[in-house]
Amino acid sequence: MSSAYLAAVGEDDSRGGWRPTVDARMVRLESAVEAVLEPHRARLAGADRVTIAPDVHYPFHPSTGVVTDPAVVGAVAAWLDRELGTDLVVVGRSDDRIAFDRTASYLGYDRLAERFDAALVDLADVPTRNEYRAVDGRSVALSVPKPLVESPVIVVPSLRPTEEGTAAGAVRTLGRLVTSGADSSRASVAATQMIDPDLAVLDGTVAYGDDPVATNLLLSGSAPAVDAVATSLLGRDVDADVALSPLLSDGERPVAVENPDGVDLSGVRERLTGGRLPxxxxxxxxxxxxxxxxxxxxxxxxxxxxxxx
Amino acid sequence: MLSQFRGRLTDPKPLSIGVLGVGNIGMVHLKSALAMPGVEVLAAADAVPENRDRAERAGVDRTYDDYAALLAAEDLDAAVVALPPFLHAEAVERAAEYGIDVFVEKPLARSTEEADRMLEIAERAGIAVGVDHTLRYQPDMVGVKSAYEDGGVGHVPYASIIRLNDGPLGRPPADTAPPSWPLDPNAVGGGSLLELGVHCFDVLEWLFGELEVRDATMGRTLEIPVEDAATVLLRAPETGTTITLHCGSYQWEELPEVNTRLRLEGITGTITNRDHLPKNFYADAARAALENVASRVGGEPTVFGPTFYLRAHYDALADFCEAIRANEEPPVSGLDGRRSLALAETAYDLAAETVAEDVEVPEVRP
Known part of the structure; x- marks a missing residue:
């Protein structure tokens, strides 16, 4: 059985609504980030450098829940900087729609990077390592950018569906960062196997169902465990998700969720179930x-x- | 509603047109011109090969990868300038060299300074300049103007207009590459206020007469180089109306829903453009389609019949063409386009002053 750690965000706030400044959101996130990272301190301690991989697939506004809120990345970076003193790298990848530096800039990552002396790296422009991984008994060839295999990786997905209707999740966030001739689901499985991220932190501050929903939660654990919970919260079937089910062995099911703040997960599930992108x-x-x-x-x-x- | 002049097209020689730029809005103009009685589209130009292919599929005989080459080679009466704004002045200057009248996509220019140079060159060359400000051609805006002029709510002390869309970045799913020039202040001259606000200024002056900008604020919801939200406080001295204008490129848009709202608050009630829109877009589109099919027997179809916002572009171009044919000033002239730019510039200046000023905290005395 695998575990995931859940924390409520901004419980002390008497007023809801989006805060437009990253600083204000980071302050609100500080205790929840501490709560979801602390159980994994030993895995990250001693690393010279940590690579953070958020959902930065396009510059949609973070208040929609369709991308990772840069403030969550900032709060994670602040914890790593304060508690472990590691160097930080934030990664994304240019694609045929938009360059990563443009997306990162529009979302405000330039300022965050400056603040934490972190590097912003476009994984389309770095050396790769070519390897093969077996997925469902078939070999998948991958080119994986070296920053993803040379230092501990924290993947920070958003809580939303993909265009195809599955949970976006940590596994698919990693899948977008590699190149492979295989279909995207098998490439995502192989990428997760090869990168073996040290941690996934689900940004559930705002989720997207059919609309944005302020779900005000963070969740940490292994990439498959976090994705299993996200899939459930979106009302999808883990076994039907071909990018997730091969990564969840029987021994890792069910995923136990530590929920000290008593977040109403069934209420969240009720609000998100069946939601789709426009x-x-x-x-x-x-x-x-x-x-x-x-x-x-x-x-x-x-x-x-x-x-x- | 078609141009009121369409039925009077009797000149046997068609007006020869070239379309400079056949991206999104340029294709709308091209299709409008191709469907327009008394107009012959000779050629289109675009630097993007896929756009030229689309133009050829739409029925234009010749395409060019350089608009200047088109202007030099073709014998045109008028050119539609649907290039990015940083090319408007240069394109008008080139057209002026050949004595070609121009219908320019908004904003007319990136600044009033650029517009002044453009209009001076046009005047010296004796060419007409029209601008594609289309809100005043939409049936909902026409309905508001008619209701207002009928005096149906009496004096209107306050009005508001909102125009929102999702701009160049669009909405999910992200399936196309966003162009970079709409977010480049050097290429466009500004953000939402020049993209959407100039339309609002134009329709407000059409309703209330000359406007004065009293205050303004600009906002950015993302770290982009131009504003994607603008709010302007206006005053119309002639009608004694105070107006708020808000425009932005931050809101997801799902066509056929278009977030354009105009409200006139009068003494006896409210006039709103929503009252002059079809209650059900698809039912209205089907009705317009049936009317057009029926008209096939005895008349011309209403172009873009089922889609009122495209029909407004058609009508704007048709009115421009009719004015050119009649040797008259275009109904939305270069001076109108400059006027909207001037209001936008005043708004930018006032917004910058507000940001720059140190706000003094008043001393609180017991």
Whole structure:
């Protein structure tokens, strides 16, 4: 059986709502971060450098829960700096939509990095290590950026669904940082096996169901354990998640959640279950077809938005 | 609603048009022009090959990767300038060299200084400049103006306008690469206020006459180089109306829902644009589609019939073309575009003053 540690955020606050300054949010997070990191102190102690991998896939506003709140990363960095004095690296990866430095800058990571003398590293631009891992009896070839295998890694996912409907989670956050010819789920499993992150800290300060929800929680543990809890909170089936079930052996189930603050997990689950990201901007093919048919019959123009690129 | 002039197009020679820039809004203009009676689209230009391909698929015969080459090669009456704002002045200058009238996407320029140079060159060359300020062409705004002018709520001491969308960064799922120039102050001249606020200024002056900016504040919800939220306090001396304007590019938008709200608070009640929008977008779109199909027998279709916000772009361009044909000043002129820019600049200045000023804490005396 594996364990995860849960902490409530900002219990003393009498007023809800988003605080726009990172500093104010970090103050609010301090005790919860302490509570979820302290049980793992021994794993991280003695490291010269720790690599933090948040969900920075795109510069969406952190109050939506669709990316990791930089304040959570800041509060984790502050604890590591204060308690262990380690060097810090915050990583992300450029993709064909947007460069990591642009995303990091828009989300405010530049200031955080300066404050903690941390390095911001685009994993698309660093040397990699090529290896193979077996997933479901088949070999998966991976190129893993060296910073992910040369120092302890803390992955900090958001609590949200992916476009495909699974929990975004720590495993998929790591999967986005590697390159592989395999499908994204198998690549994520192989990446998690190879990187073997020391810790996952789930940013559940704001979750995304069908809308943002201030769930005000942090959760720490192994990547599969944290993802199992996140999957459950989003009302998904762990066994149906092909990127997660291979990483959770029978001996690691169920995941025991230490919940000293008495966070109402069933209430959170009730609010998030079945939630999905908004539909794509692309018009439904049936609407596009109907419009084209109408345009042909009437002589009207078809809006460019209905024609695709 | 189509241009009131459309039915009077009798000149046998079509107005020859070139479209400079066929990205998102440029494609709307291209499709509008292709569907417009009395207009012939000769060519389109865009630096992006995929955009040129789309233009060709839409039915334009010739495309260029350089708009200047298009202007030099084609025999145009008018050009639609739908390039990024940092190219507007240069494109108008080039068009002026060939005596080509221009319909410029908003904002007209990145600053009033740039707009002044542009308009001076246009005047010297004798070309007309129109600007694509489309809110005043939307049926909901037309409905508000009509209700206001009918005197239905009496004096209007207060009005508010809000225009929000999700800007270049969009909303989840993130499936396209966001362009960088809309967030570059050197390329655009500003943020939401120049992207959305100028439309609001234009429609407010259309309703209430000349405006004065009294105060303003700018905000950023992300660490981006331009404001993605702007709030402006205005006064319309002619009608004695105080107005608040808020625009921003921070709110997720899910079309066909568009967050544009105009409210006029009068003595006897409220006029709101929501009362002049279809209650159900899809039902209204279906009705417009059926009307268009029926009109096939005896008349021209209403272009972009089911989508009122695209229809507004069509009508704006149609009115510009009609003015060019009649040798008249475009209904939304370069001076109108400059006027909106001037209001935006005053708002920026006032917002900067507010930030720069040290706020003195008053002494509290017992």
């Amino acid at each position: 539909p794509s901007d692309d018009t439904h093919p049936a609407v596009s077809s109907a419009y084209r048919l109408y345009a042909a019959a009437s002589g009207d123009a078809v809006p460019p938005q209905l024609e695709g690129r």
